[in-house]
Amino acid sequence: MSGSVRRFLRDNGLGLTFLTLFALAVIGQAFAGHADFNNQLAAEDLQEITLGEYMTSSDFAVDLMENWQSEYLQFFLFLFLTVWLVQRGSPESKSLDKVGVESDEEQRVGPHAGPESPRWAAAGGLRLKLYASSLGYVMGAIFVLSWLAQSITGVAAYNEEQLRQLQAPLTWGQYVLAADFWNRTLQNWQSEFLAIASMAILSIYLRQRGSPESKPVGSAHTSTGVEG
Template sequence: MRRFLKENSLSLAFGVLFLGSLAGQAIAGWHQLNDELFADGLDRITLGGYLTSASFAVDVTENWQSEYLQFLLYVMLTVWLVQRGSPESKPLGDAGQESDEKQRVGAYARDDSPKLARVGGLRTALYSRSLGITMGVIFLLSWMVQSVAGWASYNEVRLQQLRDPITWGSYLLHSDFWARTLQNWQSEFLAVGSMAVLAIYLRQRGSPESKPVGSSHEATGVEG
């Protein structure tokens, strides 16, 4: 057990942080919504009711979709684009999908290579892009859930204001949907871009996301 915890400590730590912050968000959001309902003269809801509400669903999924979009773009753009001096970039001469030999695909696979890297054909082609495909699917699904939950939540507010609800198609073109979406996208793009640039000049000793402390600012694709 001790060995398992040590060898998986990074994923376990983030799992605990995720569950803790999700629980905190649920409780805080529940109190916030009840305060708003009370101010509007409406009945408060239970925590269980809030967890199954459109308000909670849209608040959660609008963050999920932006995070997975961030990683999707990062995975895909770093195939072709480089940044001189950044450990977040491949070496300047390695832009592109690289050769089968360098990627250890097909005849160049090693004994410990995954089976799908050796079989060739469509299965290897799909496996070669499986990370980007998975990130893209999760992004699209969470964005779809956000749109439906956001639509339901927005119409709840309209009904409380004695206004007619709008269709899902209309909501996809509405400022409420795009304000929720773009406020998350811009922060994700800023964070990733900042990391790529700041890591050129700044260091974090022992982190694989940083160059070794003594590496040149010009060193590209070097991890410590």
């Protein structure tokens, strides 16, 4: 392995590792979901389907989308709420005296931008306004699109089951108001909200040495916005 490849792997280890774990989890979900789906078909005396057919089915897609939309909702809300809300003693919060969008000087934008700052950070007007919240906007857009995809694949999967049971299918509008859709949605949302609250609160008192998500081991419990 060349030095440049080793350097690339080292410099991008966090992203590459999580992308690999993501791919492995999707593959595992596909095999487990395929087996479970065929078990349901067998119980109803219906013909089983192949792995490829399952992975292109609405049943597989809705399971993916309902998890994706909840994750991106978590990121979207966390990004925007942490602008204005703080948690004393948590490294997940900024300092208590920095509530709000902060000054141009603190954010190094406009005339305060440096030579290595992104070009749009040095710009003014609409370009700067868009770039200044671009991460939140993109996370919000991905959430909306994945939520829409969940609703579309969800109604298709739900109607397939309805037809197998000789029951009337629902329209998209009816499904979005149905208990099945909100049961799928809310069980994912509550877990994401609990995870964020747990991280913000437990990190006040507990430590993980060397992690930027934790305060230094010797930091006071009241230290806020300090990362290790």
